[in-house]
């Protein structure tokens with residue numbers, strides 16, 4: 001995929017295109033930034049740009065056999081490393097560090113992309129460091145990470161850092177509109193994902209909406225109707241009928257609703273809410289609620305989540321939180 005088709009991180013795009021065009025790409029890069037904003041995809045495109053048969057101003061075509069082979073992981077000069085289990089081990093990097101010393105086999109530029117580079121074991125880090133210390137001219141190592149501080153200082157000092165940011169809400173929305181079908185849903189998804197395409201793609205919006213319906217009723221019972229019987233029933237449903245993971249997911253959804261209520265109470269505009277599509281309903285629930293009551297419910301729910309580690313009864317804990 002050419003750089004020009006990426007959404008977001010314009011500054012990074014321009015920087016990379018310039019470095020490629022001016023042949024100043026260097027031998028070590030750190031792509032750092034939040035998860036799910038396209039760092040890995042950028043690294044892949046960079047590898048294509050350095051080898052593509054018909055680049056335009058540094059941007060690869062994405063269509064030639066070379067671009068295809070790189071995207072498919074079949075190009076001999078573009079190698080990928082990611083954690084095997086919890087870590088990236090020396091066995092995974094030793095061979096690549098050796099290979100890096102030779103001229104490219106079939107392309108113009110050898111590229112090694114290390115994903116989640118913060119999980120390099122120390123021996124593996126050292127083998128990468130060795131390559132960076134005596135960098136072969138036509139080899140590039142790209143270290144992709146959301147935790148750059150976890151890399152060895154000696155590695156960091158030998159690499160150029162490229163910082164990625166989260167996507168803006170409108171960038172993410174325009175990307176998601178094709179997936180979420182309606183603009184309302186795209187907007188909701190963009191807000192839930194907080195600037196990360198990866199997070200947005202992992203959210204099942206229909207599931208979220210189902211949970212939100214249940215939790216919104218709970219909020220109405222809590223703040224508007226003050227209906228103890230319904231709250232006890234809700235605690236039973238959440239605590240007894242649902243598996244632990246599902247229970248946590250429901251409480252997380254409840255937290256997004258409470259954070260919206262909180263913002264409304266602080267006088268923030270409805271347009272700024274996460275659940276902006278049900279702003280009217282949230283405003284009705286917020287009316288009888290006080291900031292203190294919202295904050296105290298949030299605190300009690302956080303304690304319920306903390307208590308899960310101690311295997312307390314979820315039903316009893318939830319009941320205590322809701323009928324306090």
Ligand SMILES: [Zn+2]
Pocket residue numbers: 048052053054055060061062063064065066067
């Ligand atoms: Zn190409």
